[in-house]
Amino acid sequence: MPGRDAADPGGAQGDVTPRFVPYAPAAGPRVADAEVLARAQAFRRQLETRRSVRHFSDAPVARAVIEELVRAAASAPSGAHKQPWTFVVVGDPALKRRIRAAAEHEERLSYGGRMSEEWLRDLAPLGTTWEKPFLEVAPWLVVLFKQEHALHPDGSTGKHYYVNESVGIAAGFFIAAVHAAGLVTLTHTPSPMGFLAELLGRPRNEKAFLLLPVGHPAPGAEVPDLRRKPLAEVSAVHE
Numbered sequence: 001m002p003g004r005d006a007a008d009p010g011g012a013q014g015d016v017t018p019r020f021v022p023y024a025p026a027a028g029p030r031v032a033d034a035e036v037l038a039r040a041q042a043f044r045r046q047l048e049t050r051r052s053v054r055h056f057s058d059a060p061v062a063r064a065v066i067e068e069l070v071r072a073a074a075s076a077p078s079g080a081h082k083q084p085w086t087f088v089v090v091g092d093p094a095l096k097r098r099i100r101a102a103a104e105h106e107e108r109l110s111y112g113g114r115m116s117e118e119w120l121r122d123l124a125p126l127g128t129t130w131e132k133p134f135l136e137v138a139p140w141l142v143v144l145f146k147q148e149h150a151l152h153p154d155g156s157t158g159k160h161y162y163v164n165e166s167v168g169i170a171a172g173f174f175i176a177a178v179h180a181a182g183l184v185t186l187t188h189t190p191s192p193m194g195f196l197a198e199l200l201g202r203p204r205n206e207k208a209f210l211l212l213p214v215g216h217p218a219p220g221a222e223v224p225d226l227r228r229k230p231l232a233e234v235s236a237v238h239e
């Protein structure tokens with residue numbers, strides 16, 4: 001059982017007394033070994049069918065769905081539980097149009113010479129260009145901002161820890177939640193992404209992390225034919 005060391009009655013942690021509640025996983029009591037493997041396989045198989053999709057249908061998706069996806073993402077772990085993220089959800093067609101125009105402006109510069117030749121060669125199998133029609137077609141754009149530090153209502157600031165790691169994990173949860181719901185998204189980074197904070201009027205402690213269009217795939221949507229590295233190439237085991 002965790003507890004406080006009587007010889008250290010606070011120190012840098014002050015007089016905060018941690019509070020604990022029982023860990024109550026949805027599954028109930030300990031899961032049998034065979035069932036653990038079956039669940040791991042089922043989840044892996046489901047995740048393996050996820051793809052980044054760049055052709056969206058304009059079919060509507062209820063705001064309640066997007067809110068569930070954001071709730072799922074916001075359940076991610078974070079450094080010192082600071083939850084240093086903001087998910088800005090955009091469905092307004094005029095705002096989507098402005099985001100598309102600004103993103104395409106940056107992408108045109110990137111594809112037109114700002115990216116290295118090696119980078120462009122690495123992108124070639126994906127068939128991407130500076131054009132991003134999906135930013136207008138997808139019913140929702142979710143812009144994930146990282147909070148580099150806390151900004152309290154009185155204007156004072158506070159520290160956030162492992163911000164990139166934390167927000168990256170939340171992004172992963174979000175992408176997995178989109179997939180589990182039967183929708184698609186694209187992890188998009190039309191960099192530099194400063195225009196997003198500006199267009200969306202974000203406070204000065206927030207920096208755009210990812211732009212994630214969310215919706216149904218367009219009928220007949222295609223994705224690049226990619227191979228994933230096998231287990232032996234992505235892992236090492238010391239048993």
Ligand SMILES: Cc1cc2nc3c(=O)[nH]c(=O)nc-3n(C[C@H](O)[C@H](O)[C@H](O)COP(=O)(O)O)c2cc1C
Pocket residue numbers: 050051052053054126128186187188189190223226
């Ligand atoms: C951090 C990050 C940034 C990405 N940025 C872009 C992007 O700006 N445009 C794009 O079309 N795809 C982008 N992608 C998507 C990758 O190209 C894609 O994940 C990769 O090709 C593997 O394909 P899959 O997601 O279908 O497995 C990005 C992915 C990540 C993780």
